[in-house]
Amino acid sequence: MKKQLIIIGFLLGLVFKTTAQQSSVGSSITITLDEAIAIARVQSVDAAVALNELKTAYWEYRTFRADLLPEVNFAATAPGYNKKYNSYQTDDGSYTFVRNNYMEMSGELAINQNIWLTGGTISLNTSLDFLRQLDGTKDNRFMSVPIALTLNQPIFGVNVTKWNRRIEPVRYAEAKAAFLSATEEVTMTAINYFFNLLLAKENVAIASQNLENAQKLYEVAKIKRGMGQISENDLLQLELNMLNARSAMTDNESALKSNMFKLRSFLALSEQDELNPIVPDTLPGVQLDYAQVLDKALANNKFAKNIRRRQLQADYEVAKAKGDLRKISLFAQVGYTGMDAEIAQAYNRLKDNQIIEVGFQIPLLDWGKRRGKVKVAQSNREVTESKLRQESMNFNQNLFILVEQFNNQLTQLRIADKADAIAQKRYNTNVETFMIGKISTLDLNDSQVAKDEARARHISQLFYYWYYYFQLRSLTLWDFSTNTNIDADFERIIKL
Numbered sequence: 001m002k003k004q005l006i007i008i009g010f011l012l013g014l015v016f017k018t019t020a021q022q023s024s025v026g027s028s029i030t031i032t033l034d035e036a037i038a039i040a041r042v043q044s045v046d047a048a049v050a051l052n053e054l055k056t057a058y059w060e061y062r063t064f065r066a067d068l069l070p071e072v073n074f075a076a077t078a079p080g081y082n083k084k085y086n087s088y089q090t091d092d093g094s095y096t097f098v099r100n101n102y103m104e105m106s107g108e109l110a111i112n113q114n115i116w117l118t119g120g121t122i123s124l125n126t127s128l129d130f131l132r133q134l135d136g137t138k139d140n141r142f143m144s145v146p147i148a149l150t151l152n153q154p155i156f157g158v159n160v161t162k163w164n165r166r167i168e169p170v171r172y173a174e175a176k177a178a179f180l181s182a183t184e185e186v187t188m189t190a191i192n193y194f195f196n197l198l199l200a201k202e203n204v205a206i207a208s209q210n211l212e213n214a215q216k217l218y219e220v221a222k223i224k225r226g227m228g229q230i231s232e233n234d235l236l237q238l239e240l241n242m243l244n245a246r247s248a249m250t251d252n253e254s255a256l257k258s259n260m261f262k263l264r265s266f267l268a269l270s271e272q273d274e275l276n277p278i279v280p281d282t283l284p285g286v287q288l289d290y291a292q293v294l295d296k297a298l299a300n301n302k303f304a305k306n307i308r309r310r311q312l313q314a315d316y317e318v319a320k321a322k323g324d325l326r327k328i329s330l331f332a333q334v335g336y337t338g339m340d341a342e343i344a345q346a347y348n349r350l351k352d353n354q355i356i357e358v359g360f361q362i363p364l365l366d367w368g369k370r371r372g373k374v375k376v377a378q379s380n381r382e383v384t385e386s387k388l389r390q391e392s393m394n395f396n397q398n399l400f401i402l403v404e405q406f407n408n409q410l411t412q413l414r415i416a417d418k419a420d421a422i423a424q425k426r427y428n429t430n431v432e433t434f435m436i437g438k439i440s441t442l443d444l445n446d447s448q449v450a451k452d453e454a455r456a457r458h459i460s461q462l463f464y465y466w467y468y469y470f471q472l473r474s475l476t477l478w479d480f481s482t483n484t485n486i487d488a489d490f491e492r493i494i495k496l
């Protein structure tokens with residue numbers, strides 16, 4: 001599992017899927033933990049959800065980036081026809097209605113650009129309007145605006161462009177980190193299903209061995225009972241053990257089928273395939289330092305970027321509320337215009353065209369409504385800061401506990417491995433000893449229970465080791481076995 005494991009996982013998953021599809025119906029497929037992880041990263045529903053969330057964040061970020069670039073627009077009316085009556089005031093002050101019957105066409109080409117520094121917009125326009133009167137003189141009129149430069153600028157309002165340039169890159173970085181973390185979380189789910197199936201498989205093997213031994217011991221006990229070497233009670237106990245072993249075998253076979261169905265479903269494999277999980281034989285074998293883990297988590301984890309984004313959004317809300325206390329805007333346009341009955345002449349004898357407007361809105365009496373909004377925004381920011389401090393403390397604490405659990409888990413795994421070997425050896429010895437009549441059925445049953453529990457504990461400790469390991473990877477986005485960042489080619493992934 002090296003850098004850019006996600007892309008490798010895609011390729012491995014596709015190769016494995018092809019192999020599985022070529023297998024015969026009902027075939028047995030040997031699957032390792034690495035293969036299960038690779039398939040889960042590609043084919044699971046959780047992986048698809050994570051990918052779609054990444055795509056959504058990507059296009060939202062692309063939209064933000066596009067807002068920073070010049071935008072070219074063309075607007076036209078071709079044609080427009082009006083035949084109606086409009087009110088008209090005569091010289092003596094009275095009103096009458098006049099009939100209008102005309103056709104018009106217009107076109108405008110504009111280049112618009114947001115001003116990053118001030119939050120305003122600047123536009124470069126050119127337009128041409130045509131009007132044909134259909135009643136009366138029935139003449140044509142053209143009006144041209146060869147060039148016009150327009151500025152719209154809020155004076156005290158919040159600079160939305162500036163704040164978006166601060167917030168949106170952090171939001172997208174958070175989304176990318178969330179995708180990588182979600183991919184590691186898919187791995188954790190795959191590990192859970194894989195080890196559940198592995199434990200079920202081991203339980204079936206244990207139950208099969210126990211049933212075989214119980215049947216052999218019962219047959220031997222019947223012979224010994226006939227020779228008077230054991231009591232009727234011991235014989236009945238061994239028969240009961242055999243019946244219990246058959247019941248346990250049935251239950252474990254059912255659990256195996258159930259866990260196999262869950263893993264197949266999660267990996268989106270055929271229901272006809274029988275999976276044969278293999279116990280992982282290699283471990284990363286790393287010892288982690290909390291300070292280093294915390295440093296990687298704060299640098300890479302989505303949580304750190306989430307905190308930064310929420311802090312920026314709280315600051316933005318305060319700035320927006322303060323900007324709404326008073327509104328002053330500037331509108332200015334400079335350019336040239338021409339008008340004539342001929343289109344060519346409409347571009348000659350151009351005249352200046354200038355407009356300058358300064359509008360403002362200052363509340364004289366609003367009963368403290370706007371200042372109240374500022375106070376609310378400031379209070380919300382303080383609440384957010386308090387929550388962020390608490391969440392940071394909880395994050396650090398949980399990370400410390402997880403590091404301690406992982407470092408301790410390798411020792412627990414080694415103890416469980418040794419205990420498994422000892423319990424198996426003890427049980428085999430007790431079976432041989434019972435055959436020669438030197439221990440009771442109670443001692444034999446006790447050693448069998450201890451053997452089964454030791455084997456299950458070994459699988460369980462192995463599961464926790466891998467689960468903790470990938471949980472730390474998901475929190476730090478760091479591969480501790482190779483000391484490299486967990487990264488991905490996001491452009492390529494989005495295009496897949």
